[in-house]
Amino acid sequence: MTKPLLNLEKxxxxxxxxxxxxxxxxLIVDVLRAIQxxxxxxxxxxxxxxxxxxxxxxLQVEEVATFYDKIFRHPVGKKVIHVCDSICCWSRGGxxxxxxxxxxxxxxxxxTTSDGEFTLLPTCCLGACGEAPAxxxxxxxxxxxxxxxxxxxxxxxxxxxxx
Numbered sequence: 325m326t327k328p329l330l331n332l333e334k335x336x337x338x339x340x341x342x343x344x345x346x347x348x349x350x351l352i353v354d355v356l357r358a359i360q361x362x363x364x365x366x367x368x369x370x371x372x373x374x375x376x377x378x379x380x381x382x383l384q385v386e387e388v389a390t391f392y393d394k395i396f397r398h399p400v401g402k403k404v405i406h407v408c409d410s411i412c413c414w415s416r417g418g419x420x421x422x423x424x425x426x427x428x429x430x431x432x433x434x435x436t437t438s439d440g441e442f443t444l445l446p447t448c449c450l451g452a453c454g455e456a457p458a459x460x461x462x463x464x465x466x467x468x469x470x471x472x473x474x475x476x477x478x479x480x481x482x483x484x485x486x487x
Contacts, residue, residue: 329359329370338377348378352388356395365396393447401436401443403481405429406460409446412453421457421469422446428478441482 330338338355342348355377359370366374366389374389375382389395396404407413407422422433425444429437436443452458455467466477 329367329373330362334358334362335373335377342378349380349384351378352380352385353392353395356385356389360396364402365399393445399436400445401440403441403461404443404445406445406447406450407433408448408450408452408456408458408460410449410453410456413450413457416456417469418457421459421474424471424474425459428474 328335338351338358342351342355345351352374355374356366356370359374360366363370371382371385371389374380375385378385389397393406405425407418407425409418409422413421422444426432429442429444431437431442431444433444433446447460450458450460450465452465452467455465457469458465458467459469460466461477461481466473
């Protein structure tokens with residue numbers, strides 16, 4: 325038997341919240357994030373589950389899931405590195421930052437390290453223009469990046485956040 329995408333308690337909690345919401349469509353991202361937190365990504369069955377919870381069609385859920393680059397529709401590493409590719413970051417060395425990450429991780433954009441630890445993805449904007457160039461790992465934003473900072477960040481992330 326396969327593991328459920330969400331435990332029964334969380335599923336019922338989300339159904340109850342959706343039933344009390346005038347526009348359940350507003351909860352699509354919340355439901356998808358709950359599924360992703362449990363599974364690491366949102367498989368097709370997760371789209372169907374979200375649609376069922378919210379009383380929407382799978383297409384309505386899929387439209388939102390594919391719009392947001394922080395909702396993963398394919399398996400990713402334990403830690404996803406989003407590298408900002410906005411004009412602010414690019415004009416302050418973003419392309420160079422991507423090259424450093426490629427070399428340090430041994431992967432290209434869109435790939436995952438062989439140990440399943442990191443996935444490297446571009447993102448259109450992290451909202452950190454004043455700290456460009458920037459990247460995000462999980463929900464942690466790192467700005468004013470250079471080779472030394474990237475080395476320290478990767479070492480910290482590899483050690484589970486321990487210095």
